[in-house]
Amino acid sequence: MADSPTVSYAPTEEQDLIRTTARRFLEERLPIPTVRELMMSEEGFDAKVWKDMAGMGWMGLAVAEEHGGSGFGPVELGVLLEEMGRAVTPGPFFGSAVIATTAIQEAATDTQRADLLPPLSSGETIATLAIFEDPRRWSVESPGTKAVRSGDEWVIDGAKRAVIAGTEADLVLVTASTDAGVSLFAVPAHADGVEVSPEPVLDPTRRQARVGFDSVRVGDGARLGGPDAAAALRRTLALAVTALASEQVGGAQRCLDMSVEYAKSRHQFGRPIGSFQAIKHRCAQMLMKVEHARSAAYHAARVTDDPDELAVAAPLAGSVASEAYVWVAGENIQVHGGIGFTWEHDAHLYLKRAKTSSLLFGDPSYQRHLLGQALGI
Amino acid sequence: MSDSDDARVDRLVDELVEAHPPGATSEEAFWGAQYDNGLAWVWHPEGFGGLGLARGLQARINQRLEKAGASTENRYRNLLGIAMGAGVLDAHASDEQKRRWLRPMFTTEEIWCQLFSEPGAGSDVAGLATRAVRDGDEWVVNGQKVWTTLAHVARWGMLVTRTDPDAPKHQGMTYFIVDMTADGVDVRPLYQITGEAEFNEVFFNDVRIPDEHRIDAVGAGWRVAVTTLMNERVAIGGNVPPRQSGYIGHAVDVWAESGSDDPVLRDRLLHLWAEAEAARITSIRANEMATAGIPGPEGSTGKLAWANLNKEITAFTTDLLGLDGTLYPDGYELVRPEGLAQHGPQKAFLRTRANSIEGGTSEIMLNILGERVLGLPGEPRVDKDLPWSEVPRG
Numbered sequence: 001m002a003d004s005p006t007v008s009y010a011p012t013e014e015q016d017l018i019r020t021t022a023r024r025f026l027e028e029r030l031p032i033p034t035v036r037e038l039m040m041s042e043e044g045f046d047a048k049v050w051k052d053m054a055g056m057g058w059m060g061l062a063v064a065e066e067h068g069g070s071g072f073g074p075v076e077l078g079v080l081l082e083e084m085g086r087a088v089t090p091g092p093f094f095g096s097a098v099i100a101t102t103a104i105q106e107a108a109t110d111t112q113r114a115d116l117l118p119p120l121s122s123g124e125t126i127a128t129l130a131i132f133e134d135p136r137r138w139s140v141e142s143p144g145t146k147a148v149r150s151g152d153e154w155v156i157d158g159a160k161r162a163v164i165a166g167t168e169a170d171l172v173l174v175t176a177s178t179d180a181g182v183s184l185f186a187v188p189a190h191a192d193g194v195e196v197s198p199e200p201v202l203d204p205t206r207r208q209a210r211v212g213f214d215s216v217r218v219g220d221g222a223r224l225g226g227p228d229a230a231a232a233l234r235r236t237l238a239l240a241v242t243a244l245a246s247e248q249v250g251g252a253q254r255c256l257d258m259s260v261e262y263a264k265s266r267h268q269f270g271r272p273i274g275s276f277q278a279i280k281h282r283c284a285q286m287l288m289k290v291e292h293a294r295s296a297a298y299h300a301a302r303v304t305d306d307p308d309e310l311a312v313a314a315p316l317a318g319s320v321a322s323e324a325y326v327w328v329a330g331e332n333i334q335v336h337g338g339i340g341f342t343w344e345h346d347a348h349l350y351l352k353r354a355k356t357s358s359l360l361f362g363d364p365s366y367q368r369h370l371l372g373q374a375l376g377i
Numbered sequence: 378m379s380d381s382d383d384a385r386v387d388r389l390v391d392e393l394v395e396a397h398p399p400g401a402t403s404e405e406a407f408w409g410a411q412y413d414n415g416l417a418w419v420w421h422p423e424g425f426g427g428l429g430l431a432r433g434l435q436a437r438i439n440q441r442l443e444k445a446g447a448s449t450e451n452r453y454r455n456l457l458g459i460a461m462g463a464g465v466l467d468a469h470a471s472d473e474q475k476r477r478w479l480r481p482m483f484t485t486e487e488i489w490c491q492l493f494s495e496p497g498a499g500s501d502v503a504g505l506a507t508r509a510v511r512d513g514d515e516w517v518v519n520g521q522k523v524w525t526t527l528a529h530v531a532r533w534g535m536l537v538t539r540t541d542p543d544a545p546k547h548q549g550m551t552y553f554i555v556d557m558t559a560d561g562v563d564v565r566p567l568y569q570i571t572g573e574a575e576f577n578e579v580f581f582n583d584v585r586i587p588d589e590h591r592i593d594a595v596g597a598g599w600r601v602a603v604t605t606l607m608n609e610r611v612a613i614g615g616n617v618p619p620r621q622s623g624y625i626g627h628a629v630d631v632w633a634e635s636g637s638d639d640p641v642l643r644d645r646l647l648h649l650w651a652e653a654e655a656a657r658i659t660s661i662r663a664n665e666m667a668t669a670g671i672p673g674p675e676g677s678t679g680k681l682a683w684a685n686l687n688k689e690i691t692a693f694t695t696d697l698l699g700l701d702g703t704l705y706p707d708g709y710e711l712v713r714p715e716g717l718a719q720h721g722p723q724k725a726f727l728r729t730r731a732n733s734i735e736g737g738t739s740e741i742m743l744n745i746l747g748e749r750v751l752g753l754p755g756e757p758r759v760d761k762d763l764p765w766s767e768v769p770r771g
Contacts, residue, residue, distance in 0.1 A: 003619040003620050004619075004620045004654075004658075008665065009658075009661070009662045009665055010665055010666065010669060010671075260751045260752070260753065263753055264752070264753060264754065271754075271757070272753075272754045274747070274753035274754055275753065275754040275755060275756055275757070277740070277743070277744065277747075277756070279753075280743065280744065280747035280748070280751075280753045281740070281743040281744075281747065283747055283751055283753060284681075284742075284743040284744075284746035284747045284750075284751065285743070287674055287678065287746055287750065287751060288678045288681060288682055288746070291659050291674060291675045291678050292652070292655035292656060292659055292678075292682070293655070294659075294662075294675075295655050295656075295658035295659040295661075295662055295675070296651075296654070296655045296658065298658075298662070299658050316651050316654055316655070319647075319648075319651050320651050320652070320655045365644055368644055368647035368648060368651060369644075369647075371647055371650070371651060372643060372647045375621075375629075375647075375650070377629060377632065377633075377643065377646060377647060377650070
């Protein structure tokens with residue numbers, strides 16, 4: 001067993017600045033009452049806020065400068081996502097600026113990147129990655145969706161689900177089986193034969209769609225990268241899990257903060273309930289889970305350049321942060337008692353985000369399966 | 378700490394090693410010279426094993442010494458003295474007391490032990506009942522201490538006693554250094570559920586302690602005890618073991634040897650692996666923040682996390698053994714263990730039950746996290762202002 005690489009976890013001044021700027025923006029532009037309005041709206045997000053986020057450089061935070069981004073990496077993206085998790089930020093940011101952008105960076109050729117990334121970095125285009133088909137199958141290999149060569153075109157047939165940001169997307173990146181393995185195609189969402197159906201979702205702050213492909217024709221240039229994109233797709237998912245872990249940490253920390261504030265102010269039996277060990281110990285356990293999740297998430301974000309270590313660190317972060325957030329979000333409701341179960345209280349926003357996040361890219365036991373593969377266990 | 382301090386201690390270490398080549402010098406003689414050169418506890422004042430420099434420099438000194446082939450084994454051999462006793466003497470003792478005790482402590486010529494816990498004072502150690510009564514220039518001690526590591530080999534003990542039963546419990550205590558070879562000190566092995574005796578019970582029967590061996594003022598014992606316990610926390614933190622080492626490493630080895638492909642057991646193993654690794658990275662993060670002088674909440678969760686994990690992992694490793702898990706290969710021989718013996722899974726399973734009790738129970742650790750880190754209000758304390766003698770006990 002090789003020991004883990006030595007990395008520094010302390011934030012840089014630049015990362016602190018990203019954090020404070022993000023927190024201020026989200027508090028001003030997307031405070032919880034606004035989030036609640038958006039989550040009940042048809043669109044689920046505010047195009048004006050999206051534009052202003054783009055103006056802050058968020059969509060291109062981890063995109064190279066030559067492609068219109070700021071050239072930061074997964075650590076800075078993690079800081080931003082931690083703040084978004086804290087604010088349960090609605091909208092297509094994670095689907096487009098994280099997952100789809102990463103897929104293009106990992107799978108596409110230089111020319112395709114130069115073509116596709118600038119409009120994503122500027123927020124003009126919203127993209128999504130359509131990869132999953134069966135509810136409990138998270139592998140990228142052998143999708144049921146097929147792409148068949150016809151002259152100098154590809155014809156795509158199949159159906160995808162759990163397409164995050166699918167309802168907002170202008171561009172759908174879709175995986176399909178070909179003779180050579182699994183390929184990734186960039187398909188305009190309005191192309192003939194593409195049908196996007198919004199899903200009723202557990203977490204209304206993160207929209208999903210089913211996307212059907214009925215004899216959809218695209219040119220050869222729409223295939224991103226080479227004939228077999230499996231390795232690039234696996235890496236994309238590892239990076240998505242890594243990014244999501246930071247968002248989960250931000251949400252879990254907010255749940256802990258809510259519980260601690262409430263335990264200090266709520267009185268029963270003539271005492272603040274936080275003075276009872278039953279509540280105090282629960283909060284302390286929450287703190288421990290949050291700190292462990294933070295460690296796993298921060299570690300993964302810092303080792304993305306080391307493929308062997310990322311193979312361990314990403315599923316480690318995915319399993320630990322997912323379980324921590326679901327548990328802490330649930331305990332937050334318990335600490336609040338009856339009020340925590342009401343629609344009016346914000347606790348359910350976090351529980352719904354937590355549960356959804358723990359399933360999106362493979363549940364914790366699937367993440368541990370990947371971890372075991374990386375460790376030879 | 379400035380670069381010039383770094384350079385200064387580097388130079389002093391090099392000079393020490395040159396004057397006393399570790400290969401050709403006895404360990405005790407080397408440690409004596411290390412003390413005399415102020416490199417034992419570098420933050421202590423000059424003349425008392427230090428140079429009055431930043432505490433953080435000690436790790437640098439120790440690393441450089443080890444690199445040069447010098448032993449730093451004394452820190453483990455006399456753990457309670459060097460990690461805790463020295464801190465107490467530095468903060469509370471007279472110069473004369475420091476001169477008497479610090480050097481032979483560092484050279485391990487005199488081993489130290491700590492006498493705090495009592496059968497009736499566990500988590501509530503401030504409720505302790507061992508009595509010290511003044512008799513001229515001496516104190517006469519009667520009572521019982523428990524869970525005392527190294528008492529059977531120790532020359533000196535850090536002893537907290539009750540000197541004023543009519544004061545509230547935190548105010549009526551006095552702290553002494555007791556000669557463990559004095560008449561009336563009776564040390565008996567305390568056998569634990571593993572069949573071994575790592576600890577002792579210590580009985581005091583009219584033991585006489587000269588007043589010069591009192592630390593700080595009469596009635597100031599709690600303050601001194603708190604210093605001791607704070608040094609314990611510092612000593613317990615520090616080194617982080619490598620990935621997949623210790624109990625989880627052993628669990629992985631046992632899994633591999635078992636040849637099992639049971640998916641349920643595999644998931645349990647990986648779950649424990651993930652939890653252990655997250656706790657380990659948290660310790661690394663805590664060290665980094667503490668070194669940078671910004672200690673955060675990550676520094677307070679380690680004891681609690683590892684107590685839980687050690688118990689769960691060793692229970693799981695015993696499960697992996699199947700019917701062999703029902704055996705106890707060493708037998709229950711009721712012996713004192715030699716050094717830090719490698720525990721088999723069954724003995725480790727038993728031994729780790731104490732991890733959530735020793736050095737602060739997990740319940741107390743949760744209180745500390747809740748109150749000091751999260752700022753939650755304390756429990757109402759019914760005994761705070763009562764005279765100790767009126768507090769219900771038992």
